[in-house]
Amino acid sequence: MALNGIKAIAFDADDTLWVNxxxxxxxxxxxxxxxxxxxxxxxxxxxxxxxxxxxxxxxxxxxxxxxxxxxxxxxxxxxxxxxxxxxxxxxxxxxxxxQEPIELIDGIEETLKALAPNYRLVMATKGDLLDQERKLIKSGLEPYFHHIEIVSDKTENQYRKLVSHLDIRPEEFLMVGNSVKSDILPVLNIESYAFHIPFHTTWVHELVDGSIDHPRFRELSNAREMLELL
Incomplete structure (x- = not known):
C-alpha cells in the first residue's frame, strides 16, 4: 500500500474519535x-x-x-x-x-497531534449537526481539524464532494472509521484509501458480511498503528 501521496485524512467521529x-x-x-x-x-x-x-x-x-x-x-x-x-x-x-461526557478513543488524540503538521485533517461524520458540533467542542479535538464535514449520510457522492472541496485527487484522500458500510466501502469505490479501526460495539444497521480484499484498504487494531504506515 503506497501512502506517500496522501494529502488529506478524514476521521469518522462516533466510535472513531470518541465512544458513542x-x-x-x-x-x-x-x-x-x-x-x-x-x-x-x-x-x-x-x-x-x-x-x-x-x-x-x-x-x-x-x-x-x-x-x-x-x-x-x-x-x-x-x-x-x-x-x-x-x-x-x-x-x-x-x-x-x-449531555453524556466525552470519552476519547484510546490513542486518538496523540495520533491526531502527530499527523496534524503533515496532513490536512478532516472530521467527516453523519448525524445531527448541533449534537456533533457540541461533541467535537467538548472533546477538545477541534484544533486538530482543518475542515469539519457533517452530512445526513455517507455515500460515494458525498465523499466525491468532500474530495473535490479539498481540491485533491481521490488517491490523495484517506478515510479512517469504524463502520465498513459508511466509512470504508464508499471510499474504496471512489478509488481513495480507507483504514478500518473496529469498535467493540457496532449498530446492526452498519454491519456488513464478508471480509475486504482491496489494495487501498487496511484494518488496524488502534489509531496509533496509523503512525507506522504514514
Whole structure:
C-alpha cells in the first residue's frame, strides 16, 4: 500500500474519535425493560430496530431521532396505553444522552497531534449537526481539524464532494472509521484509501458480511498503528 501521496485524512467521529454506540445500546436495554409489561425484550429490540429503520429517511441519524423512535415505539407497543410518565422518562433519557461526557478513543488524540503538521485533517461524520458540533467542542479535538464535514449520510457522492472541496485527487484522500458500510466501502469505490479501526460495539444497521480484499484498504487494531504506515 503506497501512502506517500496522501494529502488529506478524514476521521469518522462516533466510535472513531470518541465512544458513542454503548450509550444507545444501554438506552435500548432500559427502554425494553420499561416496556416489559407489553412485550418481551427480544421482540422489543427487533421491533424498535424496525421503527428506527422506517424513520431513518425522515429523521436521519443521531440521538434526537433515536429518542423520537423510542417515543413512537412506546405508543405503538402499548396500543396508545403507555402512561405519560413513561414517555417523560424517554424524553429525559434522550436529554441525558445529549449531555453524556466525552470519552476519547484510546490513542486518538496523540495520533491526531502527530499527523496534524503533515496532513490536512478532516472530521467527516453523519448525524445531527448541533449534537456533533457540541461533541467535537467538548472533546477538545477541534484544533486538530482543518475542515469539519457533517452530512445526513455517507455515500460515494458525498465523499466525491468532500474530495473535490479539498481540491485533491481521490488517491490523495484517506478515510479512517469504524463502520465498513459508511466509512470504508464508499471510499474504496471512489478509488481513495480507507483504514478500518473496529469498535467493540457496532449498530446492526452498519454491519456488513464478508471480509475486504482491496489494495487501498487496511484494518488496524488502534489509531496509533496509523503512525507506522504514514
Amino acid at each position: 454506540e454503548p450509550f444507545f445500546r444501554q438506552a435500548e436495554e432500559e427502554f425494553c425493560e420499561l416496556m416489559k409489561d407489553y412485550l418481551p425484550s427480544e421482540e422489543c429490540n427487533k421491533l424498535l430496530f424496525d421503527i428506527e429503520m422506517q424513520n431513518l429517511p425522515l429523521y436521519g441519524y443521531g440521538i434526537k431521532p433515536f429518542t423520537l423512535s423510542l417515543i413512537e415505539a412506546a405508543i405503538r407497543f402499548s396500543n396508545g396505553q403507555v402512561p405519560i410518565e413513561r414517555l417523560n422518562v424517554l424524553i429525559e433519557r434522550g436529554k441525558k444522552m445529549l
